[in-house]
Amino acid sequence: MIRAKTLLTHAALIGATFVMLYPLLWMAASSFKPESIIFTDLSIWPKRFDLSNYLSGWHALQESFTVFFLNSTLIAVLVVIGNCLACSITAFAFARLQFRGRRVWFIVMLGTLMLPYHVTLIPQYVLFQQLGWIDTFLPLVVPKFLAADAFFIFLMVQFFRAIPRELDEAAVLDGCNPWRIYWKIMLPLSLPVLATTAIFSFLWTWNDFLGPLVYLNDASLYTVPLALRAFVDAAGQSAWGQLFAMSTLAVLPIFLFFLFFQRLIIEGVAFSGMKR
Amino acid sequence: MNVSAPMGPAVLGDAHIGSHAKRAALRRDLVGYAFLAPWLVGFFVFSLGPVLASLYLSFTKFDLLTPPQWIGLDNYARMFGSDARFWQALKVTFVYMILEVPLKLCFALLVALALDKGIRGGSLYRALFYVPSLLGGSVAIAVLWRQLFEGNGLVNQVLLWAFGIRGPAWISNPDTSLYTLVLLAIWQFGSPMIIFLAGLRQVPQDLYEAASMDGAGAWRRFRKITLPMLAPVVFFNLVLQVIEGFKAFTPAFVVSGGTGGPVDSTLFYTLYLYQEAFAYFRMGYASALAWVLLIVIGIFTAISFLTSKYWVYYEDDPR
Numbered sequence: 001m002i003r004a005k006t007l008l009t010h011a012a013l014i015g016a017t018f019v020m021l022y023p024l025l026w027m028a029a030s031s032f033k034p035e036s037i038i039f040t041d042l043s044i045w046p047k048r049f050d051l052s053n054y055l056s057g058w059h060a061l062q063e064s065f066t067v068f069f070l071n072s073t074l075i076a077v078l079v080v081i082g083n084c085l086a087c088s089i090t091a092f093a094f095a096r097l098q099f100r101g102r103r104v105w106f107i108v109m110l111g112t113l114m115l116p117y118h119v120t121l122i123p124q125y126v127l128f129q130q131l132g133w134i135d136t137f138l139p140l141v142v143p144k145f146l147a148a149d150a151f152f153i154f155l156m157v158q159f160f161r162a163i164p165r166e167l168d169e170a171a172v173l174d175g176c177n178p179w180r181i182y183w184k185i186m187l188p189l190s191l192p193v194l195a196t197t198a199i200f201s202f203l204w205t206w207n208d209f210l211g212p213l214v215y216l217n218d219a220s221l222y223t224v225p226l227a228l229r230a231f232v233d234a235a236g237q238s239a240w241g242q243l244f245a246m247s248t249l250a251v252l253p254i255f256l257f258f259l260f261f262q263r264l265i266i267e268g269v270a271f272s273g274m275k276r
Numbered sequence: 277m278n279v280s281a282p283m284g285p286a287v288l289g290d291a292h293i294g295s296h297a298k299r300a301a302l303r304r305d306l307v308g309y310a311f312l313a314p315w316l317v318g319f320f321v322f323s324l325g326p327v328l329a330s331l332y333l334s335f336t337k338f339d340l341l342t343p344p345q346w347i348g349l350d351n352y353a354r355m356f357g358s359d360a361r362f363w364q365a366l367k368v369t370f371v372y373m374i375l376e377v378p379l380k381l382c383f384a385l386l387v388a389l390a391l392d393k394g395i396r397g398g399s400l401y402r403a404l405f406y407v408p409s410l411l412g413g414s415v416a417i418a419v420l421w422r423q424l425f426e427g428n429g430l431v432n433q434v435l436l437w438a439f440g441i442r443g444p445a446w447i448s449n450p451d452t453s454l455y456t457l458v459l460l461a462i463w464q465f466g467s468p469m470i471i472f473l474a475g476l477r478q479v480p481q482d483l484y485e486a487a488s489m490d491g492a493g494a495w496r497r498f499r500k501i502t503l504p505m506l507a508p509v510v511f512f513n514l515v516l517q518v519i520e521g522f523k524a525f526t527p528a529f530v531v532s533g534g535t536g537g538p539v540d541s542t543l544f545y546t547l548y549l550y551q552e553a554f555a556y557f558r559m560g561y562a563s564a565l566a567w568v569l570l571i572v573i574g575i576f577t578a579i580s581f582l583t584s585k586y587w588v589y590y591e592d593d594p595r
Contacts, residue, residue: 006395009390009393010395010396010397013395013401016405017404017405020407020408020463021408023420024407024411024420026430027420039428042430042433042434042437086314086318089311089314089315090311090312090314092311093308093311093312094312097308097311098308099307099309099312100301100305100308102308105312105316109319114519114574114577116519116523116566116570116573117523118546118565118566118570119326119327119567119569119570120323120330121326121549121553122333122553122559122562122563122566123325123326123327123330123563124326125553125554126329126340126559127321146314146315146322147314147315148322148323153315182311206414207413207415209414209415209529209530210525210526210550214554225415225416226415228415229419229529229530232419232422240423243419244420246416247419248416250414250415250416251411251414254411254414255407255411258403258407258410262403266403266470269406269467270470270471270474
């Protein structure tokens, strides 16, 4: 009786998994199929692995996807560095330093977590336009170096508070200044939370669409999502094979990140359901 | 001991200690604000300043080329009075959320319950179910979705193959287009599922054992133990998903080619805001749209805060 129930649960779970993942697997498989059979071939295993969709898709737009992947990677790497540095410095101030107004600023910081991006979007655009930053990566990167992602500050404050205070008290007695305590003691002990921050910063930036859409008009500056969107609007119905090939490549880094950092990602989501 | 010590030196000593302590406090403040400086600059330049600026802009007519022109409440009057697309955008967003949020949470809870019982391969299932959440917001998936629900897309091919049914062109039909996006959202039930699983771990197992001994069946145990114990997590997920729902943009933009069509049937609020601001350059009107959204989200957040004593666990006390 119990065995039958377990079997039934497994059957339901396997069925659900298959239904959910079938479109993804079909997309990956279709990227190897010739255009003429994509719409009639439902299989998730191509008869032969033909790379021609990848070769022609890579050069289908005016700029090649080499440019788009480099742009996306550059922005994502800069955002990762900015978030890890700026958010940890801010979190250190909130978690370890004593100064007047700290509680108030902490509450203000938590308040910015709730702020929807819509209200800041237009004035920020006007500001960046005045600065002449449209069609540069600066609007996407500079705010991160000023700790604009409050979520990671919050994450790090929680982590820092769990580090024993005796460590920095001993360092103070040894004559360490706060900067050295931050750099030599807190950061090396914070590798797990820095890794979580880096991973999520990368994933979110890689997938980000609205930011690049607003700030990047020049096709040579496009990120991968912008390029895909341009591709689907230009080629539309006629080049699904190539589109699927490029889409598969676009999600591949995310998928690889998940394979390697699965535990950190799932713990991160469980921590407070972060998702964009 | 000199009990009758003159007052003078003692007061002097206090003052001396006082100024010393004051200087130490000042030093601590300086160090603290030095570390806080990057965030403070960012807060004023990228959060507080823009929020106030968009409030001001919402009372103006502004096309980026000429300076903002004060028009009082005209933007709001037009929005509530005569803008059919504003009401359509609100309707689309609410229909989307009323369908998507509960269905996604029910599915997430159902799967979490199935995985919670220590089933073999549980962590593999969990990882596989999470994959769509990981990829779901990307343009690549929106592109795929556009193909899946076309007239001769994969969904209709499968329907034809399995049941011999000829399905409609889901995406280009205004009656069904929104539901394809609802489905895309439900497909990403992985994150709430993981949060539910974390919540289920917190439920003390001896409660179930005691209930079983008292002869409570599975449904009763779920109703009387799991659901009440999980209520804070359910509520947390609900608030999170509602806020996420308001922000949805990428899928509607890509699937409809940026128009919100067909016939405005997928005109999400954020998409409408984007069009007003960056297609028609009506920055003042778009700012007013943003402020209305801020107030709506603020009401939801206020509700969540007012009820937070029932569901927030984290200790937010920086001492």
